[in-house]
Amino acid sequence: MTFAELSMALPEIVLACAAMLLLMLGVYKSGNTTPMVSGLAVASLVVVFLMVISGGYPAGTGFNDLFVVDDFSSFMKLIILIAAAVGILMTTRFIQREGMNRFEIPVLMLLATLGMMIMVSANDLMTLYIGLELQSLALYVIAAIRRETLKSTEAGLKYFVLGALSSGMLLYGSSLVYGFTGATNFDAIARAIVAATSGETTASIGLVLGLVFVVAAVAFKISAVPFHMWTPDVYEGAPTPVTAFFASAPKVAAMALFIRLLAEPFGDLVNEWQQIIVFVSIASMALGSLGAIMQKNIKRMMAYSSIGHVGYALVGVAAGSAAGIQAVAVYLTIYIFMNMGVFACILSMRQQGEMMENIEDLKGLSKTSPAMALALVLFMFSMAGVPPLAGFFGKYMVFAAAIDANLYGLAVIGVLTSVIAAFYYLRIIKIMYFDEPVAAMDANGGEIKAVMVVSSAFVLFYWLFATPIINGASQAAAALFAAG
Amino acid sequence: MLIDHLLSVVTFAPLIGAAIILLIKGDEAVVARNSRAVALFVSVAVFLLSLVLWFNFNKSSADFQFTEKVEWMPALGLTYHMGVDGISVLFVLLATFLTPICILSSFGAVEKRVKEYMVAFLVLETMMVGMFAALDIVLFYIFFEGVLIPMFIIIGVWGGARRVYAAFKMFLYTFAGSVLMLLAILAMYFEAGTTDIPTLLGYVFNPDMQFWLWLAFFASFAVKLPMWPVHTWLPDAHVEAPTAGSVILAGVLLKMGAYGFLRFSVPMLPEATEYFTPLVYALSVVAIIYTSLVALVQEDMKKLIAYSSVAHMGYVSIGIFTLTQQGVEGAIYQMLGHGIVSGALFLCVGVVYDRMHTREISKYGGVADRMPRYALMFMVFMMASVGLPGTAGFIGEFLVLVGVFQVNTFVALLAASAMVFGAAYMLWLFRKVVFSALTSEEVRKLGDLSVREKVIFAPLIVLTIWMGVYPVSFLDFMAPSVENLITNYNAAIAASDAAPMFAQLFGQ
Numbered sequence: 001m002t003f004a005e006l007s008m009a010l011p012e013i014v015l016a017c018a019a020m021l022l023l024m025l026g027v028y029k030s031g032n033t034t035p036m037v038s039g040l041a042v043a044s045l046v047v048v049f050l051m052v053i054s055g056g057y058p059a060g061t062g063f064n065d066l067f068v069v070d071d072f073s074s075f076m077k078l079i080i081l082i083a084a085a086v087g088i089l090m091t092t093r094f095i096q097r098e099g100m101n102r103f104e105i106p107v108l109m110l111l112a113t114l115g116m117m118i119m120v121s122a123n124d125l126m127t128l129y130i131g132l133e134l135q136s137l138a139l140y141v142i143a144a145i146r147r148e149t150l151k152s153t154e155a156g157l158k159y160f161v162l163g164a165l166s167s168g169m170l171l172y173g174s175s176l177v178y179g180f181t182g183a184t185n186f187d188a189i190a191r192a193i194v195a196a197t198s199g200e201t202t203a204s205i206g207l208v209l210g211l212v213f214v215v216a217a218v219a220f221k222i223s224a225v226p227f228h229m230w231t232p233d234v235y236e237g238a239p240t241p242v243t244a245f246f247a248s249a250p251k252v253a254a255m256a257l258f259i260r261l262l263a264e265p266f267g268d269l270v271n272e273w274q275q276i277i278v279f280v281s282i283a284s285m286a287l288g289s290l291g292a293i294m295q296k297n298i299k300r301m302m303a304y305s306s307i308g309h310v311g312y313a314l315v316g317v318a319a320g321s322a323a324g325i326q327a328v329a330v331y332l333t334i335y336i337f338m339n340m341g342v343f344a345c346i347l348s349m350r351q352q353g354e355m356m357e358n359i360e361d362l363k364g365l366s367k368t369s370p371a372m373a374l375a376l377v378l379f380m381f382s383m384a385g386v387p388p389l390a391g392f393f394g395k396y397m398v399f400a401a402a403i404d405a406n407l408y409g410l411a412v413i414g415v416l417t418s419v420i421a422a423f424y425y426l427r428i429i430k431i432m433y434f435d436e437p438v439a440a441m442d443a444n445g446g447e448i449k450a451v452m453v454v455s456s457a458f459v460l461f462y463w464l465f466a467t468p469i470i471n472g473a474s475q476a477a478a479a480l481f482a483a484g
Numbered sequence: 485m486l487i488d489h490l491l492s493v494v495t496f497a498p499l500i501g502a503a504i505i506l507l508i509k510g511d512e513a514v515v516a517r518n519s520r521a522v523a524l525f526v527s528v529a530v531f532l533l534s535l536v537l538w539f540n541f542n543k544s545s546a547d548f549q550f551t552e553k554v555e556w557m558p559a560l561g562l563t564y565h566m567g568v569d570g571i572s573v574l575f576v577l578l579a580t581f582l583t584p585i586c587i588l589s590s591f592g593a594v595e596k597r598v599k600e601y602m603v604a605f606l607v608l609e610t611m612m613v614g615m616f617a618a619l620d621i622v623l624f625y626i627f628f629e630g631v632l633i634p635m636f637i638i639i640g641v642w643g644g645a646r647r648v649y650a651a652f653k654m655f656l657y658t659f660a661g662s663v664l665m666l667l668a669i670l671a672m673y674f675e676a677g678t679t680d681i682p683t684l685l686g687y688v689f690n691p692d693m694q695f696w697l698w699l700a701f702f703a704s705f706a707v708k709l710p711m712w713p714v715h716t717w718l719p720d721a722h723v724e725a726p727t728a729g730s731v732i733l734a735g736v737l738l739k740m741g742a743y744g745f746l747r748f749s750v751p752m753l754p755e756a757t758e759y760f761t762p763l764v765y766a767l768s769v770v771a772i773i774y775t776s777l778v779a780l781v782q783e784d785m786k787k788l789i790a791y792s793s794v795a796h797m798g799y800v801s802i803g804i805f806t807l808t809q810q811g812v813e814g815a816i817y818q819m820l821g822h823g824i825v826s827g828a829l830f831l832c833v834g835v836v837y838d839r840m841h842t843r844e845i846s847k848y849g850g851v852a853d854r855m856p857r858y859a860l861m862f863m864v865f866m867m868a869s870v871g872l873p874g875t876a877g878f879i880g881e882f883l884v885l886v887g888v889f890q891v892n893t894f895v896a897l898l899a900a901s902a903m904v905f906g907a908a909y910m911l912w913l914f915r916k917v918v919f920s921a922l923t924s925e926e927v928r929k930l931g932d933l934s935v936r937e938k939v940i941f942a943p944l945i946v947l948t949i950w951m952g953v954y955p956v957s958f959l960d961f962m963a964p965s966v967e968n969l970i971t972n973y974n975a976a977i978a979a980s981d982a983a984p985m986f987a988q989l990f991g992q
Contacts, residue, residue, distance in 0.1 A: 366600075366641075381633055386659075387626035396622070396666070397560070403670040411670075415663035422659055426636070426652060434640045434648050463557075463626075470559040 005062035008069050011048045012117050018044035019110040026103035033103045038092040041106040045085040052077050065185050068123035075476035076120045076256035080249045083336045084113040087245035093445045094241045112138035116253030125174040125184040136163050143238045155237025162230045166220030173213025180207040189265035221254035225283035228307050235303035244343030247306050252332050263480045270320045277318040284311030289421035298359050316398040319405035322477040327397035329473035334394040338379050341455030345376045348444040364437025373432045375456040382459045384422040390462035491550050491566040494534045495614045498606035501526030505603050516598035523602035527584040534580040543960045546968035565619040570965030572616045578823045579612040582735045586728035589940050593838050608634040612736050619681045621669050643724040650724035657717040661707035668700035691755045698756035701749050708741030712771035715794045722790035727834030734793050735827035739819045742800045754976035764805045769898045772798035776905035785833045785843045796822045803884035811887020812966045818880025828865040828944040850922025854930040859918045866914050868948045870907045876951035
C-alpha cells in the first residue's frame with residue numbers, strides 16, 4: 001500500500017475521521033451537543049464535496065484493485081454528498097424539537113454516507129459488501145431511533161430483517177459468481193466472463209443464477225418491484241427527516257452500484273440482465289403509479305412515488321448504453337433535488353406544533369402559505385414530468401436512451417404509467433389549490449425554507465443551466481464504458 | 485436590435501409581467517387592483533409589439549422569418565430556435581390579441597385571488613406564443629405541454645361547481661396523448677439526427693416508420709383539436725372554466741392540434757398522411773354531424789357553444805387533409821375566425837352570467853328587451869358562427885367546402901349538410917335567450933353593456949366583419965406557405981413508392 005493509494009481514498013478517510021471525532025465530541029462534551037455535531041457534520045460533508053469536485057487526488061484503481069476512482073464514482077459521490085448534507089441539515093432542528101435529541105443521528109448519517117461512497121467506488125464484490133453493510137447498519141439504527149414509538153421500531157425492524165435477507169442474497173450470489181468465474185474483482189470477473197462466453201452463445205447457468213441473486217439483492221436496496229414491500233412501511237414509520245434521507249442518498253448509491261455491477265463485471269451478460277431490468281422497470285413504474293393513488297399519508301405516497309422514479313431510472317439502465325447511464329445520472333440528480341424539496345415541504349407541515357402527515361392536511365395551503373404551496377406545485381408538476389420543469393428533462397433523457405436502444409415497448413409503457421402517476425401528483429395540487437383551508441401551518445425554520453427555495457429554483461430553472469450537469473453525467477458514463 | 489429578437493421578446497415579456505405581479509404586496513384590494521393593471525398593461529404592450537410582426541412580415545415568402553437560433557442544450561442536440569412562417573404568424577397574433585381581451589373581461593368576473601389569476605394568464609400567454617413560434621420540435625413540445633400547467637390551475641381554482649373533475653379530465657386526456665408524441669419526437673430525433681423543424685421538414689422518413697410516427701402525433705393532436713371520440717374533455721372544460729379560460733381554450737388552445745397537423749403530420753409524414761386521410765375524414769364528419777346534434781339538446785349555453793366548437797374544428801381537420809390550396813387556407817381561416825367568434829360567444833355568455841350567475845338557457849328569455857345593444861352584438865357573433873356571408877365564419881367554411889369538393893364530393897355533401905344543423909342550434913339558442921317572452925324577474929333587472937364590455941367587444945366585432953368582408957388581408961399571409969406545403973406534399977407522394985409498402989404491411 002503506497003501513499004498514492006491512500007490518497008485516492010482521501011475523501012473517504014476524511015469522512016471516516018470526521019465521523020469518529022464527532023462521536024468523541026458528542027460523548028465527552030457536556031450540554032446539548034446536537035447543533036454543534038450536526039453543524040460540523042455538514043461542514044465535513046462540504047469539505048469532502050469540495051475535495052471530490054476539485055479532483056485533487058489520483059484517479060484509477062488502488063488497494064489491489066479493490067477500490068476505483070473515476071468520473072462515474074466522482075459524479076455519484078457529489079450527488080450523494082449533496083443529499084447527505086441536506087438530509088443532516090433538515091434533521092437537526094427536527095430531532096431537537098420532536099424529543100429525539102441525539103447527537104448520534106448526524107454521526108450515523110455521516111457513517112452511512114461513508115458506506116455509500118465506498119459502495120460507489122467498489123471494484124470488488126468484497127468492497128461492495130463492506131460498503132453496503134456499513135451503509136445499511138447505520139440506516140437500520142436511525143430508522144428505529146425513536147424506539148419508544150411503535151411505528152419507528154416496526155420500521156427499523158422491517159428494514160433490518162429485509163435488509164439482512166437481501167444481504168444474504170447478495171453474499172450467496174457473490175459466492176456463485178466467485179465459484180463460476182474464480183474471482184471477486186470486477187475486472188477479473190469481466191475477463192473471466194469474456195473468456196468463458198467466447199465461442200459460446202449462452203453464459204453458464206450457474207453464473208446467470210449468481211447474477212440474478214446479486215441483481216435481486218440490489219433491487220431490494222433501490223426498492224424496485226418486486227422487492228419493494230418494505231418501502232412504504234419504513235418510509236411511514238421512520239422520523240420524517242430520516243425518511244427524506246432514505247429516499248435520496250442511499251437510492252443514488254445503490255443505483256450507482258447497480259450500474260457499475262451491470263456495466264463492468266457483467267457487461268458481457270447484457271442479454272441476460274437486460275430482460276430482468278426491463279421487467280423490474282415496468283413493474284416499478286406501474287406499481288409506483290398505481291399504488292400511490294390510494295394513499296392518505298403523504299410519506300407513504302412518497303414511498304410509492306420513489307418506487308416509480310426508480311422504475312424510470314431503470315429505463316435508462318435497461319438501455320445498456322452510455323447514453324442510458326448518462327440519462328440515469330441526470331435523472332438521479334434531478335430526483336434528489338425534487339425529493340429534498342418535497343420533504344422540506346412535508347417537514348413544514350406542522351400545525352400548532354404538531355407534525356402532520358395526511359395529504360388532507362394540505363387543504364387550502366395556497367391560501368395559508370402561498371410560497372410553500374407554490375414550491376410544492378413546482379415539485380409535483382416536475383415529478384409528473386411536465387415541461388419546462390426539471391423532471392421533464394430527466395424523463396426525456398431516459399426515454400431517449402430507451403428509444404435509441406429500440407426498447408419501444410418499455411418506452412410506451414413508461415410514458416403511459418407517467419400519465420397515471422400524474423393523477424396523484426395533480427391530486428396534491430388539487431388539495432392545495434382547489435380546496436378550502438382548514439388550519440394554517442406554523443412558520444418553519446430557516447434551513448427548511450432554504451432547502452425549499454434552492455430546490456424549487458433548481459426545478460424551475462433547470463433548463464437554463466442543464467449543460468454542465470449533462471456533460472458531467474456524460475463523462476461519468478464514458479468512464480464506465482471505457483473501463484468496461 | 486429589437487426586431488432581431490422580436491419573437492423572444494413577445495414570448496417572454498408576459499413572464500416578466502408575471503414576475504412583477506408576484507412581487508406585488510399589500511392588502512388584498514390594492515394587490516388585486518395593481519395586478520389587474522400590470523397584467524393589462526403587459527398584455528396590451530405585448531400585443532402592440534406583436535403588431536410589428538403583422539407589418540414587417542414578408543408576405544411573398546414561404547420561409548421562416550424573424551428567426552432566432554441559439555445553442556441551448558448541445559449535449560441533447562436541442563437548440564433554441566424560433567421563427568414564424570405564413571401559417572404560424574397569424575396564430576401568434578391571435579394569441580397576443582385574445583390575451584388582453586381575456587384579462588380585461590375578467591376585471592369584473594374574477595374577484596378572488598386576482599394576483600394568481602393574472603400570473604396564470606400571463607404564463608399561459610408565454611406558452612401559447614412560444615408554441616406557435618418554436619422551430620425546434622422539443623422546444624415546441626415544452627411549450628405545448630407547458631400550457632397545461634396554467635390551464636389546469638385556471639380551471640381548477642376559478643372554475644364552476646365540477647371544476648376539479650373538468651381540470652383533471654383536461655389534463656390527463658391531453659397528457660396521455662402528448663407523451664406518445666414525445667416518443668415519436670425522440671424516434672424522429674434518432675432517425676434524422678436533429679430536432680430542428682426546418683431540417684426535419686426536408687427529411688424523408690421511411691413509410692413504415694411514418695405509419696407509427698403519424699399515429700403517435702395523431703394521439704396528441706386529435707385530443708387537442710379535439711376530434712371525435714376523444715373530444716369529451718372539451719365540453720366539461722369549457723363549462724367549468726371561467727369565462728376568460730373558455731375564451732382562451734376555444735380561441736387558441738384548440739388551434740394547437742390543427743397547427744400540429746399542419747406543421748408536423750402533413751409535411752413530415754406525407755405518405756402516412758395520404759394513407760390516413762380517409763380516417764380523418766370519417767372522424768371529422770362524425771364529429772360535425774354528431775356534435776351538432778348533441779348541441780341541439782343542450783341546456784347549458786356554454787356547453788352548446790363547446791359542442792359547436794368541436795363541429796367547427798371538424799371542418800378544420802377536413803380542410804387540412806384535403807391538401808388543396810383552398811382547403812388548407814380555409815382550414816387556417818376557419819381556425820382564426822373560430823378563434824375570434826367562439827371567443828366572443830363565450831364572452832357573450834360571460835356578460836349575462838356575470839349578471840345572473842346561471843348559464844341555463846331556460847332561465848333566460850327576452851333579454852333583448854332589457855339589453856338591446858347586447859342582443860345586437862350577440863347576433864353578429866351568432867351569425868358569424870353559423871357562417872353567414874359577410875362574417876368571418878363564412879369564408880373559412882366556404883373555402884373548406886370548395887377544397888373538399890375537389891377531392892371527395894361525398895365528404896363535401898355531408899359536411900355541407902351539417903351547416904344546417906349549425907344554423908339550427910345557434911338560432912335556437914339565440915331565440916331562447918334573446919327573444920321569446922320576458923317572464924323571469926331576474927332578466928327584468930338586467931342592465932345593458934357597460935363601457936368595459938363595449939371596449940372588449942368592439943375589436944372583436946371589427947375583426948369579425950373585416951375577416952368576412954376583406955379576407956385577402958389575412959389570406960395573403962398564408963398563401964405562399966400553404967402553396968409550399970402542398971407542393972412539397974405532392975412531390976413527396978409522387979416520389980415515393982408508399983402504396984406497395986403499406987400494401988406489404990397490411991396486405992397479409
